[in-house]
Amino acid sequence: MNYLEIAAKNNPTVLQKLAEYEASLQKVPQVGSLPDPELSTGIFLSPMELVGGKQVADIRLMQMFPWFGLLKSAKDEMSLMAKAKLETLRDAKLQVFYDVQRTYFELQKIDQSIRIAEENLEILRTVERLSLVKFKSAAINISTGSSGNSMPQGSGTAATASSVGMSGMGGSSVSNPVQASPTSAGMNSAPMASSGGSGLADLYRVQMEIAELENNISLLKSQHQTVVARFNSYINRKPQTPVQLEGKLSADTLNIPLQTVSDSMLQRNPMLGMLQYEQQSLDARKEMVTKMGYPMVGLGVNYSLIKTDPASMAPEMNGKDMVMPMVTLTLPIYRKKYKAMQEEVRLQKSATEQGFQATANALQTEYYEAIQLFQDAQRRIKLYQNQADLANKSLNILMKSFSASGSGLTDLLRIQQQTLDYETRKIEAITDNNTAIAWLKRLMANSQIQ
Secondary structure, X not given: OOHHHHHHHHOHHHHHHHHHHHHHHOHHHHHOOOOOOEEEEEEEEEEEEEOOEEEEEEEEEEEEEOOOXXXXXXXXXXXXXXXXXXXXXXXXXXHHHHHHHHHHHHHHHHHHHHHHHHHHHHHHHHHHHHHHHHHHXXXXXXXXXXXXXXXXXXXXXXXXXXXXXXXHOOOOOOOOHHHHHHHHHHHHHHHHHHHHHHHHHHHHHHHHHHHHHXXXXXXXXXXXXXXXXXXXXXXXXXXXXXXXXOOOOOOOOOOOOHHHHHHHHHHHOHHHHHHHHHHHHHHHHHHHHHHHOOOOEEEEEEEEEEEOOOOOOOOOOOOOOEEEEEEEEOOOOOOHHHHHHHHHHHHHHHHHHHHHHHHHHHHHHHHHHHHHHHHHHHHHHHHHHHHHHHHHHHHHHXXXXXXXXXXXXXXXXXXXXXXXXXXXXXXXXXHHHXXXXXXXXXXXXXXXXO
């Protein structure tokens, strides 16, 4: 499914800019047309006495004509403004494409992070089972050791009697084996108890790590729902509509030189194109304003309706209607407003030129920020790939050691945490790499859909 095509057809911002562009096209025929002709009619309530009859009504039709070339200049201005609107439409589409790609990469990152965390969760559960086996074995050893160190009650009594008898016979004094045996039993049982306590502590530590990782997975899943809602808003769908993701997040490549990106950005970026069209439209407006200061010519006709008068002294003209051609000329003598209009255009053009330079500077800054993100992401991908491979090898070695001897849990947990961290950072680096490439394509007005 091509989400960029869906965004181009359904995104509200794109549709808004499209409607604005189509509306601007409708201004071209408006300004390029002549003013509406004026028709005026006057009816005499009492017919006016004339030499050749009685005038009943007077009808006048007038058409005004602007100065030569004024309508063309107005059409040029509106056409160029429509082209500027088209550039804003292109910019809106490019921005939506970038937002869709950036959010899609973020969804992939979260999805892959959940997968990595769940894989590490399985490793920790394996360590938990091994720790539980270790703890049970230690408990069994403690129980067995305590039973082996106990002595029969009869042998203790006999030894005591023999010792007393020998002392009574005047024999030399010897150490009592019964008195020494409690100390010896205590020395043997102490390591076993310590081993059992250590095994229980190891089990608790693993369970703490499991709980922490489960909490992180829940947080990632919650973030996934939020980002899905944001993604669907770009393509105008319901917030919880599922998004189809590729199975594996892989690093994209920029198949063009970086210098080409900079050159293309200054030539093809729609925001710069919009400002250029605005400058050209202001040139056309300046010419139009200049011609607005020239006279307008009006051509028309006046028709007088005359009724027959029986008492007329001129029978050859009695009741004959009159037609009178007319010419009207405006006199633009109040020059202040025309000078103000010309000064307004000049200042607007100066503002547009400064806006063009400011936009170009901002694009250059964005370009270097995108380049920095791209190059930094590439370095981090190589670094964390190597680190993750080494951490995985270390983790496999320590897992085998812990399974065999039950020792080295601290190192095992530390390496497991490092493995998770390196895998997550690698995914973040790949996401930054792909986002930077999408950013560069957005700056140079290059996308999968134009």
